[in-house]
Amino acid sequence: MNVRTFCLGALSFGDASGYEIKKMAEEGLFSHFIEASFGSIYPALTKMTEDGLLTCRAENQSGKPDKKVYSITQEGLAEMKSALTIFPRKDKFKSEFLFIMLLSGHLDEVHVRKVLEQRTNEMAEELEQIEACAELAKNPGTKFVNGYGRALFNAAVDYLHQQENFEPGLADVGSDEHSTTGWHEEQKPQAAE
Amino acid sequence: MNVRTFCLGALSFGDASGYEIKKMAEEGLFSHFIEASFGSIYPALTKMTEDGLLTCRAENQSGKPDKKVYSITQEGLAEMKSALTIFPRKDKFKSEFLFIMLLSGHLDEVHVRKVLEQRTNEMAEELEQIEACAELAKNPGTKFVNGYGRALFNAAVDYLHQQENFEPGLADVGSDEHSTTGWHEEQKPQAAE
DNA sequence: ATTTTCTATATCAGTTCTATATATGACGTT
């Protein structure tokens, strides 16, 4: 799924400007599984307007730059439906936090503990934000994704609280330093061939 | 965090080729929160070898292309530590699946149900894969991330099972079609000004 | 009074992804 489809989906909920679409990706009901930057949103909106998938009207605002409000057309709705009638690929989850925790044995213990504590607080806050959105989810689709978010963030916060006393370290007693990954053990280079 | 840091981290567990690093990002203990493609890994390894962060030896393999096995140097380890001694930014989670579910009211009901069913099965399989890795996690870091993965995937699979009978629809009875997003309600365009 | 934050659009360099090309061995299958 690309930025075009995201913008079409966002506009299917109602007219919006590029700035507002960006905010939808940052806050609100589906901020937790969408990413998009101005650098991709603005060109996409311009291109799609040229292609007839959107219409654009400039709303004059005294002082501020004109707000360009986009509406989705019938062609846009059709394109959106066709782009979403697929079997979705695997979710993409990238976590700097988990990478730091993974390699915490190489890092300063005090820093790791601070990172863990901060992340626990951040996640708890985000969970609250999602829960605050729950009542705004009124149709089956929005309810589903809000419920999914609550379930996942709840699990994450629970786990982080359980790990409050985490202690980094390179390996368990009696373990070889280089046998802790579990990756493709069967393919590990044999010493002699 | 960029591909460079990912490669350094991967190589801190032991020597590997570009192909093997890619597999670490696809399978194994930390496949669930790392993404990286050949198109970024190979150039990164070449560049870092030039920069003295890695060393490279070519392993001749009859028939197959030579395997370039990389080792991390002291400089590489230092760069890794400095790159990881930060406060991590927000996790990035992108889900085509949730976007389809969000807009399921616009889509074919039969298709949506198939998507939901397939995803439930896929997630259950992935959970099993993570659980199978659990015993291979031997140091605090790997245990932490494996536990986190299990907690999250467990929650996701539970939620998906609860939603087996999901029925897509555009809005609840009595709801205005355009009032279901909950985004910036306070800024919604006033009809007249 | 001054700084910061928010609204709002826009662009660009750098980064990363997707898809493809190459080459070979192993394995199944028609």
Next chain:
DNA sequence: AACGTCATATATAGAACTGATATAGAAAAT
């Protein structure tokens, strides 16, 4: 026996996207 497909292994071009920056006035905070 020929064929397709899968796994190993490296590499790259082009598309897509991000992150940072620029501009500029209003509002809020200090």
